Amino acid sequence: MMARVEDTDIVERVAASTGLPPRVAARVVDDVLAFYRTPTEDYVRRRHAELQAQGRKNPEIFPLIAAELRGRLVAAPILSERQLRRIVYG
Template sequence: MPDRELVDHVTRSTGLTEAVAGRLVDDILAWYHEDVESYVRRRHANLHLHGVRNAQAYEQIAAELRERVVAAPALSARQLRRIVSG
């Protein structure tokens, strides 16, 4: 079971059952548990699939990382390239 206080809050504020609120909190926390390198690789592949060129993709990913709920370190375009390319 995830954080009891958070599940209680979600239950009270949404009217969801405790079981559903617990699953919801688990799902959200799992989403934000993704490490930086996995996130960068996944987002780069997704952006590349939609025709976004590398320079623009690295810029967009860096901006997204600054806005993540769990803050990631600031990464330069070169560091992002190294994560993607190895």
């Protein structure tokens, strides 16, 4: 998959700074952008499942996810623990 036209500058920068061929740099950029374009609800559900699989409990999980969301490159809206629970459990 090639990067979209609006991503050309970043593809060129990644290729130049890493020495990667432009097609590989485009794939890397697409992967990174896809990660950051993940809808908040999908991110919350995935992280909740990952943290539960590590044996963590909800009182630790929800504050951690809230902090991660605040630190994302493109910050998600501030969500309360209750909102996070609703995303996970409906």
